[in-house]
Amino acid sequence: MRSRKVQFLVISFLVMWSFITYYILLRNSNANDMTMQQQQQVKRLLPEALREDTKSLKLTRTLVEFLKFKYAGDQDQQTTTTPKISIVAAEISNELPEQALDKVMPATLKTTPAQIPNKTYLANGEPVIPILVFACNRVSVEKCLDNLVEYRPSIEQFPIIVSQDCGDERTKQVIQSFGSQVTLIEQPDLTDIFVLPKEKKFKGYYKIARHYGWALNTTFQIGFDFVVIVEDDLNVAPDFFEYFLGTHKLLKQDSSLWCVSAWNDNGKANVVDTSTPELLYRTDFFPGLGWMLTKELWAELSIKWPKSFWDDWIRHPEQRKDRVCIRPEISRTRTFGKIGVSNGLFFDKYLKHIKLSEDFVQFSKINTSYLLKENYDKTFLKQIYVLPLVTFEELRRNLIAIEGPVRIQYNTRDQYKRITRMLGLMDDFKSGVPRTAYHGIVSFYYNKRRVHLAPSANWKGYDLSWS
Numbered sequence: 001m002r003s004r005k006v007q008f009l010v011i012s013f014l015v016m017w018s019f020i021t022y023y024i025l026l027r028n029s030n031a032n033d034m035t036m037q038q039q040q041q042v043k044r045l046l047p048e049a050l051r052e053d054t055k056s057l058k059l060t061r062t063l064v065e066f067l068k069f070k071y072a073g074d075q076d077q078q079t080t081t082t083p084k085i086s087i088v089a090a091e092i093s094n095e096l097p098e099q100a101l102d103k104v105m106p107a108t109l110k111t112t113p114a115q116i117p118n119k120t121y122l123a124n125g126e127p128v129i130p131i132l133v134f135a136c137n138r139v140s141v142e143k144c145l146d147n148l149v150e151y152r153p154s155i156e157q158f159p160i161i162v163s164q165d166c167g168d169e170r171t172k173q174v175i176q177s178f179g180s181q182v183t184l185i186e187q188p189d190l191t192d193i194f195v196l197p198k199e200k201k202f203k204g205y206y207k208i209a210r211h212y213g214w215a216l217n218t219t220f221q222i223g224f225d226f227v228v229i230v231e232d233d234l235n236v237a238p239d240f241f242e243y244f245l246g247t248h249k250l251l252k253q254d255s256s257l258w259c260v261s262a263w264n265d266n267g268k269a270n271v272v273d274t275s276t277p278e279l280l281y282r283t284d285f286f287p288g289l290g291w292m293l294t295k296e297l298w299a300e301l302s303i304k305w306p307k308s309f310w311d312d313w314i315r316h317p318e319q320r321k322d323r324v325c326i327r328p329e330i331s332r333t334r335t336f337g338k339i340g341v342s343n344g345l346f347f348d349k350y351l352k353h354i355k356l357s358e359d360f361v362q363f364s365k366i367n368t369s370y371l372l373k374e375n376y377d378k379t380f381l382k383q384i385y386v387l388p389l390v391t392f393e394e395l396r397r398n399l400i401a402i403e404g405p406v407r408i409q410y411n412t413r414d415q416y417k418r419i420t421r422m423l424g425l426m427d428d429f430k431s432g433v434p435r436t437a438y439h440g441i442v443s444f445y446y447n448k449r450r451v452h453l454a455p456s457a458n459w460k461g462y463d464l465s466w467s
């Protein structure tokens with residue numbers, strides 16, 4: 001409410017101010033002692049002032065309409081987000097371009113000229129897995145594409161599709177400079193998005209969600225079984241393609257799996273075991289940042305795709321439905337960009353320390369079936385709870401006499417946060433799930449040993465209130 005009042009005051013002030021300016025201008029124009037130059041200036045300024053005035057009048061009308069709507073209606077509904085309110089409120093905040101009010105939906109969208117390669121399986125029966133790169137206005141997408149093109153083992157099996165939003169010409173030229181190495185598709189709906197004034201700073205997230213929805217729909221329409229998503233600020237590891245080749249089958253074999261991600265949220269060089277680049281995990285936390293999904297999953301999500309914050313949305317129990325992702329011990333992606341919608345501080349503190357794997361693991365040749373739920377839960381989960389239990393202090397001060405892996409227990413949210421902060425791990429939760437956790441267990445490497453930060457053995461599930 002407060003902000004509405006402030007808004008009202010500011011707008012009233014602006015309206016008054018523009019009337020007064022207009023009045024003074026009129027008065028001055030009648031003065032006889034003006035020089036030629038001044039008279040010309042006034043002539044030029046008058047139409048402008050008139051235009052501004054018409055705008056002010058329109059704004060005032062809208063404001064009155066808005067206030068009528070607001071106060072005549074239910075007094076308790078302070079945070080209604082009915083379309084009417086959003087549109088009116090957005091207009092007040094000058095959020096909408098003039099034409100947007102007339103047509104609630106863009107009338108005509110350009111059709112995509114995209115010629116996405118349409119082969120979905122190779123002659124040898126292996127799937128074609130397109131790499132869908134999301135670009136907007138960062139010319140640094142070049143670094144990402146250089147990397148992908150360099151490590152790609154087969155142009156036929158891994159077509160690179162770059163989907164561009166934002167219509168930035170320089171970025172488009174950079175993408176086009178890759179010639180036939182990549183396919184450029186362009187998100188056709190560049191209209192502004194209606195957001196409430198208080199959500200103005202989140203507008204980027206609305207555009208990203210719209211872009212994802214469109215590009216995934218467009219790509220899966222061709223008939224691919226799998227798609228790998230990469231953002232324009234990611235570098236990939238040499239075995240990035242092998243990683244997805246070796247794991248895609250798991251997504252079809254195990255219905256409790258819904259993604260393979262190339263990212264380890266706790267992948268900082270000092271908390272991973274660099275001698276085990278082949279090691280993979282199951283995680284309840286959706287990592288994103290270079291990830292593969294199936295067309296079945298897209299069919300399920302696309303019909304209810306959100307307008308913003310798709311990554312938080314996807315992590316919600318309503319979407320996740322207890323499904324898990326595969327993630328590597330050592331990241332196969334690394335983000336280099338800090339300009340954009342995500343937080344620069346966060347980049348400096350965590351993201352820039354993530355180690356990008358340099359080894360080449362032939363994932364397609366190794367047995368990854370230990371990652372299937374029935375195998376993993378029998379071995380991994382069981383093994384954790386028979387490990388020696390130590391305290392964080394003992395670990396930190398290297399006071400553990402025995403060799404090999406250990407377990408540290410946490411019981412509360414605050415305890416979890418304290419321990420992870422001291423270890424330099426990510427301390428946050430999304431929908432109650434700690435980053436990288438599987439059944440609440442967060443596994444990392446510390447002082448040359450494997451450590452599992454785990455809840456008690458009778459753990460009952462994630463607590464949505466942990467955040």
Ligand SMILES: *[C@@H]1O[C@H](CO)[C@@H](O)[C@H](O)[C@H]1NC(C)=O
Nearest residue numbers: 115116117118119120222223
């Ligand atoms: C696939 O693409 C080729 C050329 O790129 C075209 O000739 C063919 O008609 C396409 N097939 C389908 C089913 O769209």
Ligand SMILES: *[C@@H]1O[C@H](CO)[C@@H](O)[C@H](O)[C@H]1NC(C)=O
Nearest residue numbers: 212213214217302303304305
């Ligand atoms: C994708 O296409 C389907 C079918 O045409 C449609 O129902 C859905 O709303 C689209 N989703 C997005 C996010 O565009």
Ligand SMILES: *[C@@H]1O[C@H](CO)[C@@H](O)[C@H](O)[C@H]1NC(C)=O
Nearest residue numbers: 367368369370371372375376
């Ligand atoms: C792969 O590993 C699983 C155990 O995780 C084992 O049961 C299976 O026999 C192995 N397959 C091959 C081909 O070695």
